[in-house]
Each structure stands twice: as C-alpha cells, then as structure tokens.
Amino acid sequence: MDNFSDEYFENSFDYQNDTPYEGEVVDGEVALCKKNDVLHFGATVLPAFYSIMFFLSLFGNGLVLCIIYKYEKLSTVNNIFLLNLVISDLIFTFSLPFWAVYHKSEWIFGQGLCKLVGSCYFIGFNSSILFLTLITFDRYLAMVHAISAAKSRRKVYGFASSAVIWVISILASIKDIVFYDVMKGGNGLLCEMTGYHQIFLTKWELIGYYQQFFLFFLVPLFIVMYCYIRITIRIMFTRLAEKCRAVKLIFVIVFTFFICWTPYNVVILLKAIKKSFGEQNDCSDALDYALYVTRNFAYLYFCISPVFYTFLEKKFQTHFLNLLSKKITCLKIDYAMPSTTSKTTSTRSPITDY
Known part of the structure; x- marks a missing residue:
C-alpha cells in the first residue's frame, strides 16, 4: 500500500503517545522524526498540482465518456474496458480535491469521508493499472489470436473481466478502509492509518508496499511487455502500409508506461526495504521527496491514460x-x-x- 502521506504516518505515532483516544493501544516510546521540510514542500506544491490534475482528468475522461456515449456505446469488449478505465480514473480523480485541502491545512471533512476518500483513492488507483493491463491483453488477443479469440471476446467476457478487476481492487484496499481514521496531530487533524499499535500498522504498511510492487507493478509490466512484443512481431510480418506507424505507437505506449510507472514503484520498494532492514531511527528525507515526485508522475499518467489510449x-x-x-x-x-x-x-x- 502506498500510504498517501507517508511522512505524516511516521509522525503519527508520536502524537498518539501524547493524545491517546478510545480503541488505541500505546506501549513504549517512539522516536520522533521531524519532517517539517517535507511537509512544507507538500503544502506548497501538492495543492496546486492536484487541482490542475483534477481539471485535466475531468476534462479528458469526460471527453472519452462523451465519445463512447454518443458514437460507440458498449458494442465491443474494448469499449467496455475503456468505460471501466474512465470510471476508475474518475473515482481516483474525485479524491484529489480532498487531498489538496488536506495537504494545505488539515483534514476538515470528518471520519466518514476520511475512510471513503481514502478507499476511493486506492480503489481507483489500483483498478486503473489493472484495466490498462486488461486493455493491453485484449488487444493482444484481437491482433495475435484474432480467429481463436473471436468467439470468446463477447460482451459477457468484457463485463465478467471488469467485475473481476473491481473485486481485486476492492479486496486490495480493504485494509485502507479499515485502518484509515481521523487522529489529532501536532499541526491539526490527520487522516491516516491509525487506531492500532505501531508495530501492527507497520507490518500492514509493508504488506501494502510489497503488494503494490509485485501485484500492481511487476505483474502488469510483464503482461504489457509480453503482449506488445508479440503484437510488434505480428505487425512486422504483415504487409500493412502503416505498420511503421503502428510500431512507433507501441513504442510510445510502452516507453511512457515504463517511464511514468517504474520510478514510483522503485521508490516504494526502497521504502519497504528500509522499513524491513534499515535503521529504524533513520530520519532521512530523500525517499520522502522521491516519493512525492515519482508518485505524482504516476498519478498524472493514470489520470490522462484513457485519453492517451483512446486517441491512438x-x-x-x-x-x-x-x-x-x-x-x-x-x-x-x-x-x-x-x-x-x-x-x-x-x-x-x-x-x-x-
């Protein structure tokens, strides 16, 4: 799991020791890592970035939604997957204004919205990468195994596959729904993982990190690379006049996917390794800054991905x-x-x- 404000997470237990609340277990002292510079950076940069990303995503995904409604309907499997991709990106997008306000000041929206916005954020983010992978795999079937896949690529296949993706995304986000809550911090109210002992939450945080890296990065990356390599080989052995253009488009897709998605997941893996084997009192800010930058590149890619994939x-x-x-x-x-x-x-x- 990518904790939305990991620098907040590292501070939260220190505040819990000073201000316990009902249902909280506190045992022992926890070293305090001051993250004032990181928090100031987030408060300065992220609200404007999330606001811009919100309007770009709303416009781009709304345009794709309009085209599907007016001209395409749900007549093909590809359109079903595109519609679900747009929905997942919009679910993620609608959480951004809340996080923008949160980074600027504090969490002012209450406990219910803390759980709802936190879960929508992770469900939308996780389902986006899975639907992009599913669209890639479906194109592979349509272009490499066109004859054998013709019978199986029906509407039922499209709706069933989409339902599986949503179930996986929701199950992967259950821990965020359970653990996210409002707590009192040094600079106001926080919406973070809380309510349990630090060791317990750290274990779940590590599970989330490794889940993110393996399930939502390595597996999709392997599928995307394999499918597009096979598609490229298929194109090269045809006599199509536009095969060079098609190969260039494939290169652009794979390159953009890799550049936007890889740095973020590398940082996630490094944070997991640091928490598992590193010095527990290491308060270095390097990974926190790296997480801010790489995570936002990944967000931007997934907010515009329906437009990117559609208009190819x-x-x-x-x-x-x-x-x-x-x-x-x-x-x-x-x-x-x-x-x-x-x-x-x-x-x-x-x-x-x-």
Missing part, C-alpha cells in the same frame, strides 16, 4: 473530429475531406485501427 485509435480520432465539427462549423470541410478519401484509398484492419 483512428476511429476515436474520427469521432473527436466529428464532435468538434458539430461545435465549430469551419471544421466541417476539413473533417469531411480525409474521411471520403480514406474510404477509397485504404482498407481497414485491426492493426491499422490501432
């Missing part, structure tokens, strides 16, 4: 131009010309659409 397909580009042409009349002529010529000069295939 020609039909969605056409739908977008069509949508614009209805709003901006001068675009109707420009939009109409390529659409008429494309019907007479090219034949469509799953790869060229890709």
Whole structure:
C-alpha cells in the first residue's frame, strides 16, 4: 500500500503517545522524526498540482465518456474496458480535491469521508493499472489470436473481466478502509492509518508496499511487455502500409508506461526495504521527496491514460473530429475531406485501427 502521506504516518505515532483516544493501544516510546521540510514542500506544491490534475482528468475522461456515449456505446469488449478505465480514473480523480485541502491545512471533512476518500483513492488507483493491463491483453488477443479469440471476446467476457478487476481492487484496499481514521496531530487533524499499535500498522504498511510492487507493478509490466512484443512481431510480418506507424505507437505506449510507472514503484520498494532492514531511527528525507515526485508522475499518467489510449485509435480520432465539427462549423470541410478519401484509398484492419 502506498500510504498517501507517508511522512505524516511516521509522525503519527508520536502524537498518539501524547493524545491517546478510545480503541488505541500505546506501549513504549517512539522516536520522533521531524519532517517539517517535507511537509512544507507538500503544502506548497501538492495543492496546486492536484487541482490542475483534477481539471485535466475531468476534462479528458469526460471527453472519452462523451465519445463512447454518443458514437460507440458498449458494442465491443474494448469499449467496455475503456468505460471501466474512465470510471476508475474518475473515482481516483474525485479524491484529489480532498487531498489538496488536506495537504494545505488539515483534514476538515470528518471520519466518514476520511475512510471513503481514502478507499476511493486506492480503489481507483489500483483498478486503473489493472484495466490498462486488461486493455493491453485484449488487444493482444484481437491482433495475435484474432480467429481463436473471436468467439470468446463477447460482451459477457468484457463485463465478467471488469467485475473481476473491481473485486481485486476492492479486496486490495480493504485494509485502507479499515485502518484509515481521523487522529489529532501536532499541526491539526490527520487522516491516516491509525487506531492500532505501531508495530501492527507497520507490518500492514509493508504488506501494502510489497503488494503494490509485485501485484500492481511487476505483474502488469510483464503482461504489457509480453503482449506488445508479440503484437510488434505480428505487425512486422504483415504487409500493412502503416505498420511503421503502428510500431512507433507501441513504442510510445510502452516507453511512457515504463517511464511514468517504474520510478514510483522503485521508490516504494526502497521504502519497504528500509522499513524491513534499515535503521529504524533513520530520519532521512530523500525517499520522502522521491516519493512525492515519482508518485505524482504516476498519478498524472493514470489520470490522462484513457485519453492517451483512446486517441491512438483512428476511429476515436474520427469521432473527436466529428464532435468538434458539430461545435465549430469551419471544421466541417476539413473533417469531411480525409474521411471520403480514406474510404477509397485504404482498407481497414485491426492493426491499422490501432
């Protein structure tokens, strides 16, 4: 688990020793790690960043949702997965304004919203990476095993696969629903993992770190790399005129996924190793700053991923131009010309659409 404010987490037990509350178990003294510089950095940078990311995600995902509703419906498995990806990203996105206010001052929204926002944050984040992996695997089936997969890639398969992803994401986030609560800190109210002894919470934190690294990073990365390597090989052995473009798009997808997602998970692994084997009184801020930066790159990628994945397909580009042409009349002529010529000069295939 990626604790949303890990630097808060390291301080919380010190405050608990001074201000115990009902249901809390306190035993022994805990060394205090001052994280004032890290907290000041977060209060300065994160509220503005989360606000910008909120509006970008709301606009981009809303646009994809509009195109699916107006032109695509849920007629294909790919559209079902895209819709679920948009939903998961919106669930995550709607938690951002709360965290922006939280980093700026304190948690002012009460105990119920602390659990709800915390769980939505993790459920949306976890399900996004799994749906991106599922979309990649579905494209692999459609392009490498097109004939054999034609019968299995029905709507039932799409809805069932999506349901499995949601169940996994919710189960992986149960501990956050249970442990997240409001507590009194040195600078106000905090919404963090609390209510149990430090050793117990640290063990669950480590479980979350390793769960994040292996289940939500290594497994998806392996599947994405394998699928796109097989897709690239498939494309290279075809005679499609646009195969170079398709290979370039695949490279962009894999490269962007790797660059945005890997640094964050490397930091997660380093934090897990430090907590497992490092000096317990080490108060270095290096990993805290690294977590801020790398985590936000990962957030940004998943907030814009539906737009990124959707507009790589020609039909969605056409739908977008069509949508614009209805709003901006001068675009109707420009939009109409390529659409008429494309019907007479090219034949469509799953790869060229890709």
